[in-house]
Each structure stands twice: as structure tokens, then as C-alpha cells.
Amino acid sequence: MADSFKAEVFQNQYLPKGADEVHAIMTVTAAVSDETAAASPVNGGRLFGIICDTSGSMEGEKLVAAKGAMIQLIHLLPEDCGFFVVLGDSEAHTVCPLAIATQEAKVRAITRIRDVKASGATFISKWLQAALEQFRFAPTALKQAVLLTDGQNDKNDEKTLQFALTKCEGMFQCDCRGIGTDWKVDELRRIANTLLGTYDIIVSSDQIKSDFETILGKAMSKTAGDVMLRLWTPVGANILFCKEVSPQILDLSNRYRQVKPQLREYPTGAWGKNEVRDFHFAIKVKPGEVGDEVLAGRASLVYTIDNTEQKAAEARILAVWTDDEAKSAKIDNVVAHYTGQSELAESIRMGLEARSRGNVEQATALLGKAVQMANQTGNDATAKLLRNVVDVQDAETGTVKLKAQVAKEDEMALDTRSTKTTRLPKS
């Protein structure tokens, strides 16, 4: 399994005299060797949790669609996988406690799901706690879940939700989906980011089924769970940030565990075969003299197999001080690309915020800049979402006008998907 991950570093290691900031992108690929492919996927097995909103607002079409999607998902579960179902309103109802996905267990779960009626409020903290209780039965398993909701969390549950998230962090991963437009993007983003999952909007009920199918497919492809990104830095260095930047932007900077004084570990969750992710590090080091060479960081992935720690994909981040401006002035293509993608996401987030505050001028400037950047970096998916919110007069210069009428789902789609990045095409 030593070759299970491969890493490549992109950076311009040359710094001008006096400079102290080192930027690098590390591309990590979960390789498929025959050995890995043949190996049993996970030591402790897999668990998949289904967490679904059944509060009063789900009544009708949404609940019918959600039930249909859950039932299909259960049918699709591999028979060696453990699963459970938590239905949530003001309380959590573990209608199907943890069981192996045998035919009988599936039938039993499906019968219970069919009987459920929508009622009550939205207390997501309780749903998460109930899920956590189930996951605790199998501490060594690869633990993943999906959470579907259609509404904003109850105001009285705000603090408890934060507490529940702290408890769940690192215990399981959870993809979050919001159906309709009555839920809060920021709230779902916070839950998904903490639980290292994706988040997205499902505009119409008939899309839940296919979306759940994709989520389950991805979850079942994971072969290594609880993979940590370990970063060594020299004494006196300061990690300015550590972000996953592809496939989506996820700031991990404050998510570290300090292993030793110079060693931090950031969670990256589970990895599937052939999965590729990019990470962006910014490290502040003590400036050196011209000709000095310093190891500014050493990154690797660590995970545990049979109680043995495995380390893979080691990569070096260097800093070399030079008086050759031609060398130090060059910005690495990949670093530049992801710096741009982060700026793009930030412009959209701030632009939408300004728009909702009614600051037309600021919103126009920010969203215009976003259009320009999406155009320059070939992020067509984001460019398309932006066009639902602004009228583009000139994409090249970023000249836009805010649309007078914007569908709520378009705005939310832009907000939720703005952190999805493109990779640089291989040239």
C-alpha cells in the first residue's frame, strides 16, 4: 500500500532576497495498484447513514420524492455494508438502527420509511447526535452519511448544532443536500465542511433519486478512510493557510491537530480509487540569504491499516533565495491557477452578500470580477451559474449588470457551487 498515494508539488521555490512567503500546490492521486484494488476495501467494513428531514415543511411532493430516493438507495446498498436510517424533525427517529444490509434488513427499513408522516420542526443537532450514536457501534469502519433537509435549522437549535458538530467532527463524513429554496446555504456549508462532505442544492424533487445514487456510488468507491494530511514545517515557520483547492475549495487551516511542535495533521476524510485532489499551502518562513536553501515544508498522507500507521506521497516544499529576478519573479502556473479560483469563489460569496444587503455598486463590481475570472480560467460551470444572476455585457472586462429578477434557486446554486474549482488542463 506504500504506493497507494502519489504526490506532485508545483511551486516556484525561488524567492527574492527578503521574501518570506512560500506557496505550493500539492496534487495527490490515490493510485490503483492491483494490490490496492484487490485488497478488501476497508478494515472495519463500511457504514452508510441516511439522515433525512421529515419536518412539517417536507409534507407532500418533497417527502414522497425523499422516501422514493431513500428506498432506492437502500436497494442499491451492497450486502456487506452496514446502514441505518435517522428521520428527523424536532426529534431524531432512528427508524432503522445499524444493521447489515441484508435483504430482510432492507425490507424492514423500507417498510418503516413508507409509514413516516411529515410533522414537527427542524432540529439538525438531534439528527446528527442520533447518527453519531449509530456510528459509534463500529469505530473502525469507514463511516459516511448523507443528510437531506429542506429548511433552515430551528433558531433554538443553533448553539446545540454547533456543539453537535464539534462532537461529530472527525467521527464520520456527511454529504449535505438542500431541497427547494427555504434552507440556508451558509448553514449547510458549515455542516458539510465540518464533516468533510460535499454540499449542493437539489432544485426539484425528482432529482433526489439520481443525486442520492451518485452520493452512494462515490461513498462505496472509497477505499481508505480517515486519511490525514501531515505537514512538517521548520521551527519558527507559520502556516498561513492549508486548503483543499480541488475538486472544491475547503479551508483546512484551523482544522489541524498538533502532533508535535513542528507537525500538524489536517483531516482529508476518505479517498476513493483514482481520486485526485489538490492542496494549497502558504508558509511563512524566516527569510534567508541569497543562496540559502531551506525546506519550508514536508507534506505527506498518513492513514492506519491494521493498527499500523502508513505514510505515503511525501512531498517537499522548498525555499531558495536568489538574486536572479528572472527566477524569483516567475509565478508557478498551478499556484496562479488556484489562487485565481479561490479569488473567484471569494468574489462570488462577497458579491452575493453585497447584493442581499442591497449594495448594488459593490455587488456589480464583485460579480463582474467573478465573471471575468471565470472566463479567464475557463471555469464554464461557474460562468454559467453567474449568468443566471447577472447580465454579462463583456466577460473579458467583467462588465455586468445585476439582473432585476433572480430566481432564488439560481442564487443559491451559485452560492453553493462557487467553491467548485476547475483543474488546469494538461498541456
Add this chain to the structure above:
Amino acid sequence: MQCSRCETTNPEDNLFCEGCGTRMGDSAPAAATADLCVCGVPLSEMDADGFCSGCGRRLKRPPEDHIEIELLPGFAGVSDRGLRHSRNEDRFALVRSGNSYALIVCDGVSMSPDADQASSAAVQSAAEVFTKGLAEADFVAVDLLRESVRQAAQAVNRLAKQTSESPSTTLVAAIFNDNRLTVGWLGDSRAYWLVGPDATQITHDHSWLNSPAAREAGVDAAKSANAHALMRWVGADAPDLEPEIAQHNLTAEGMLLLCSDGLWNYAPGAQDIAALVTRLNTPVASALTLSRDLIEFARSQGGHDNITAAILRYPVSEGHPNGG
């Protein structure tokens, strides 16, 4: 690095202490503080790549930083990182088979990625061609040179991941056989033939300065920022791979010097090289000593680039050049 005599802290590159002038490095007896990095972390905690586990400073340089090869007292070479580059991207090789000799010097193009791998791969492939070729009876030196460039180019091409940024290197190679010297080159690494106090530059640089465009630009061409831009090289994106070839019949005792621009930048004209070698070669020194002194000269001038010098004294004798 701390001086063992006066305890002055010196930059890692220093060969001599800035405080008292004592030679630094291997020959210096280990001082009590020599077991610690400047940051105070014991050297024993250095990581496998030679970096300090405390401050990250590079403590151990890769062996390619300084390469010395001596096949005979009159046949040797030295390659050195210099003072300003983070690694040595120059490589060289010496080959001997019977009474035939070959020398190769490659200077990785530092604006290309993995320049060190390019020069390394090129030198290795060319040396393999020479090792095999020189051993064959009736080999044709010109053919062997062309073949060595072809093989070198193939090895360098294999390194290229994308054609827009291909690892590249210069190449100069020389073969001595049957009282004849054959030199082939691509780029601006040079070959000089020195007889007594005189030097002839056999190669002419494939740089913009020597191109028709520069001749049109007139007298100011040498001042142009492009002056030393390479026009030909070995790499996947090279315009062509046909080495320029020069041949000389050898009638007098002499010395061949192959070098990278890290040396000749500090002695640009043939007469500058001649004067330099004459000075360093008094009294007559072995090829290795002379190569070392040439490297040291370039370092004393600033050592801005990697420096390589490879020397063969003709006629080749097994003994020491001054008869010792």
C-alpha cells in the same frame, strides 16, 4: 558553518573562513559546535534528504554539488555548483579505451525544468556511446559524435512531460584518436585547444550573439539582453540536433579544455583563458589540480553559475605531467 579555529560563523559555501582564512570543510578538525546546525539542533537529527529537522536549512549537499574525476594525471575534470545556484546542473564524463579518449560536458539549461536531469541523462548516454564506440576497431570519430548526440537527445526527450517546457542541456564532446581531435557541440559550452601560452577556441557559441540576427543588429548586439540566449541545444523542443563538428590534426603538444559558461564568463576571450591557464599551470600541474584551480578561480570571481572544466593533455602519458 563555524570555523574550527576562530569560531567565526561562515556561509555554508565558504571554502575559507571569513575571519581567519582557515580552509573550511572536510580537512578542518571537528569543533565542539560542529555537531549542531546554526539553529542549535544536533546534526544527527538531520533528515534523509540532508535538511535540518529544526530550521529546515540544507545541511548536506547532494554529491553532484562537486564532482571530481581523474582517469590519468593528464586526464581529469571537476564540476561545481558555484556560489549562487541552488544545485549543480552541469555534468561531465571522461572515457578512455586503449589510446582513444573522449570528454563530454553538458550544462543543463536553467530556464528549463529538471535541467540537472537533462544534463545528467545526456552525459550518461553519450558516455555509453563512447565507451562502446572507442573500443571498436576503425571507428569513425565524427559518426560516433553524431551518434552520441542522438542518444543523448533521446534520453533527454524521455524526460519531457510537455513540449512547452522541455528539460534541455548544452553539449560539447571531444574525441582523441590517431593524433586527431574531433569536437562536436550544441550550445555554448566550449572547447579550447591550448599550446604553450596560446589558446584557440575550437567551438563558437550557438547563442544569439553569433546569429545572423545579431550581426544585423550591429555593434550593440553584445549589450543586448539576448546576447547569451541559446539558439541551439539538446532537448525535446530543440530546433535541430545536428552537432556542429570541427576536426584538427595534432602536430604539437597541447591541452584540450572543455568548459561550461560558468568558467568562460569570467575569461571570455581565448587569450583570457590562455593567460589564466598559463598562470595556474606554473609550475606544471596535473589535470585534476588545474581543473580544481579553474573552478576556484570562477568561484573567486563570484561563482554565479555552475562551473565545469575537463582537461586532457596531449600526448597522453601515464605519468605525472612534470615527469614526476
